[in-house]
Amino acid sequence: MTTRAHERYEESGGRPEGHATHDVTNQPPPLAPYDASEDTALLEGLRREGAGWAEEDLRRLGRRAGSAQAQEWGDLANRHEPVLRTHDRYGNRVDEVEYHPSWHHLMRVAVGEGLAAAPWADDRPGAHVARTAGGLVWGHTEAGHGCPTSMTYAAVPVLRRQPELAKVYEPLLTSRDYDPGLRTPAEKRGMLAGMGMTEKQGGSDVRTNTTVATPTGEAGVYTLRGHKWFTSAPMCDVFLVLAQAPGGLSCFLVPRVLPDGSRNAFRIQRLKDKLGNRSNASSEPEFDGTVAWLVGPEGQGVKTIIEMVNCTRLDCVMSSATLMRKTLVEAGHHARHRSAFGARLVDQPLMRNVLADLALESEAATTLTLRLAGAADRAVRGDAGEAAFRRIATAVGKYWVTKRGPAFTAEALECLGGNGYVEESGMPRYYREAPLLSIWEGSGNVNALDVLRALGREPATAHALFDELALARGADARLDAAVSRLESRLAEGSQAGARRLVELMALTLQGSLLVRHAPPAVADAFCATRLGGDWGHAFGTLPDDAGLDGILERALPAGG
Known part of the structure; x- marks a missing residue:
């Protein structure tokens, strides 16, 4: 290369003359920001099914879901996957899962917008429709964090079968405060619920479950021993679990933290390495002397x-x-x-x-x-x-x-x-x-x-x-x-x-x-x-x- 040619090469930023190879053309601009609620079929359905009163909030949530910030949260929560910490630095068993801050941002909005169990505390006709419409919109961010909000929503009607448990937990499950961290109900502004149904030998055939529930002598209180195969969102506060009681397969409430503030035995063996849904931790917990409260009659777990x-x-x-x-x-x-x-x-x-x-x-x-x-x-x-x-x-x-x-x-x-x-x-x-x-x-x-x-x-x-x-x-x-x-x-x-x-x-x-x-x-x-x-x-x-x-x-x- 001649001296002058070399000078022109340097002046061009290292590109050969006449070859603007990195000019970007014919590529779409970023989609975000956009309005995720701009969906005629969605808005018409919202009104038709009795939740037209929620339209203004839905549109606000749609703009937030389509914002560059919220879209980035969804991306980051999936790129930086949850990490299992079984023990603390001293060797104590803690069984905690650490999430990227973006997960918590997504959860805070979802719970705050009533996408968890809030409709059960809302007497307005259409409250459950409004929640579903909100999920159709906020889900444009990412899907994984919809798992704990969905399970929390679904837990409330089950807990109502045991009024004394519902009295303690329902106000926290229906709260719009996202309050992560394992503590007793008295110390929390809001709670999340999960479920543990399937086991490795049976999957959907839950009647083959082998987890055993043993009565303690205290009315309604049992201890569990067994291993669950696919329990998502293990950092939820409480779980509805199926186990074999003396009267047959039964449903139990398992809190992560017991009333005295001690950790319940909920030993997370590993997190699943899944095809998708990477932001959401799915786990295999082991129960061994795990304290649980009966929900519904023995033998009627399903x-x-x-x-x-x-x-x-x-x-x-x-x-x-x-x-x-x-x-x-x-x-x-x-x-x-x-x-x-x-x-x-x-x-x-x-x-x-x-x-x-x-x-x-x-x-x-x-x-x-x-x-x-x-x-x-x-x-x-x-x-x-x-x-x-x-x-x-x-x-x-x-x-x-x-x-x-x-x-x-x-x-x-x-x-x-x-x-x-x-x-x-x-x-x-x-x-x-x-x-x-x-x-x-x-x-x-x-x-x-x-x-x-x-x-x-x-x-x-x-x-x-x-x-x-x-x-x-x-x-x-x-x-x-x-x-x-x-x-x-x-x-x-x-x-x-x-x-x-x-x-x-x-x-x-x-x-x-x-x-x-x-x-x-x-x-x-x-x-x-x-x-x-x-x-x-x-x-x-x-x-x-x-x-x-x-x-x-x-x-x-x-x-x-």
């Missing part, structure tokens, strides 16, 4: 704790719908700002078809989630019909929406191409999160069989489902035909065909809700593809007359 499962299954549906919405927003933002082959991606017919198909799936999931939340809210207030509908529709929704999540997030990731395959985009984290929701609280088979169980043992559930479907009768011939197929298939009742039955239940239920509440373009495209058979085997195969413009205008935030 019956006692099933209310907790119903609540957390709703949150699985909610979290899957949230992942769908979040990744759709990411895909739409990228497509609006990225050009290829001479045009913006969002203006190219095939990409518009993919985005519109994803938008249909997302709206159907969100609408069903809010309908389930509305049923839960009204069931709590004594509506027997809604309780029956909730019983079967929550299991149906848990099966189907969580099954759709992994395929959906994969397609949304693909919309970003290589940009979506790198960790910095956040899309791999969402993709890894999606399969959890079809596993947690019972895999697909467990939920499909639960639907069969409900149909066989609780005939009112089938009546409630068909009463709901009848509200859309005559509005769409394809929906009517699908409901007729469902009636015929219901008579078969075979275990081998349970998944086909539950899938058809879910699709007819979603179709019914969209026909009644969504614009014609959305309802028509959903019924044509999901019920009428005019659809391929992948997203992006909507028919040519599907009204893509109307679907996309409704689905994608205006400022994206």
Whole structure:
């Protein structure tokens, strides 16, 4: 290199002449800040299900969820994973899990916004709907911290079966104060609850549990001995646990700290090395002389704790719908700002078809989630019909929406191409999160069989489902035909065909809700593809007359 050429090379910052190789063009700007509540289907559902009074707070939370700060919290909480500390420096057993500060920031907002158990202390109709809508919005940050808030929400109706325990713990569980650290109830402003159901030999088959509960001689007090296989959020204050008492499998409350201030025996053997949900510690605790209080009668552990499962299954549906919405927003933002082959991606017919198909799936999931939340809210207030509908529709929704999540997030990731395959985009984290929701609280088979169980043992559930479907009768011939197929298939009742039955239940239920509440373009495209058979085997195969413009205008935030 000549002296002058070397001088020009230095002046160019080390770049060869005429080669501006690091100029950044044709890349989308950062999505954040954005408004996570800017979702027409969500806001319409909020009002329709009786929680319109919460809209202002939901919009405020949506702006916070989409802020650069909150999005960074979600990223950091997953990059800096929880760390188990079994002993202190002196050798004393402590069994504590340390979290990154971002986890605590996320938790503080979630609890403060009433996304844990606060609705149980709120007499307003729609309080449970407002909480679910808040989860659909705040979940845009990250999913892991939704586990302890979900379990805390679900623990309250179970504890109410033992009024003396509810008197102590319910005011703390329904508090909007996030107060981490293991201390007695008298020293805390708020508490969180977890659950320990499964064991390594049985998984979902909890009746095979081997953890033993031995009466102490004090009424209602037992000691536990055994090992749990998958207990998430081990730094919660109390846990609902299943164990074998003399009268059979029973439900117990296990506090981390005993009334005298000493640590209960809750020895964390290890944290799970999970595919996703990395911000949330999931553990294997060992009980050995662990003090526990009976909740509900001996021998009725499953019956006692099933209310907790119903609540957390709703949150699985909610979290899957949230992942769908979040990744759709990411895909739409990228497509609006990225050009290829001479045009913006969002203006190219095939990409518009993919985005519109994803938008249909997302709206159907969100609408069903809010309908389930509305049923839960009204069931709590004594509506027997809604309780029956909730019983079967929550299991149906848990099966189907969580099954759709992994395929959906994969397609949304693909919309970003290589940009979506790198960790910095956040899309791999969402993709890894999606399969959890079809596993947690019972895999697909467990939920499909639960639907069969409900149909066989609780005939009112089938009546409630068909009463709901009848509200859309005559509005769409394809929906009517699908409901007729469902009636015929219901008579078969075979275990081998349970998944086909539950899938058809879910699709007819979603179709019914969209026909009644969504614009014609959305309802028509959903019924044509999901019920009428005019659809391929992948997203992006909507028919040519599907009204893509109307679907996309409704689905994608205006400022994206």
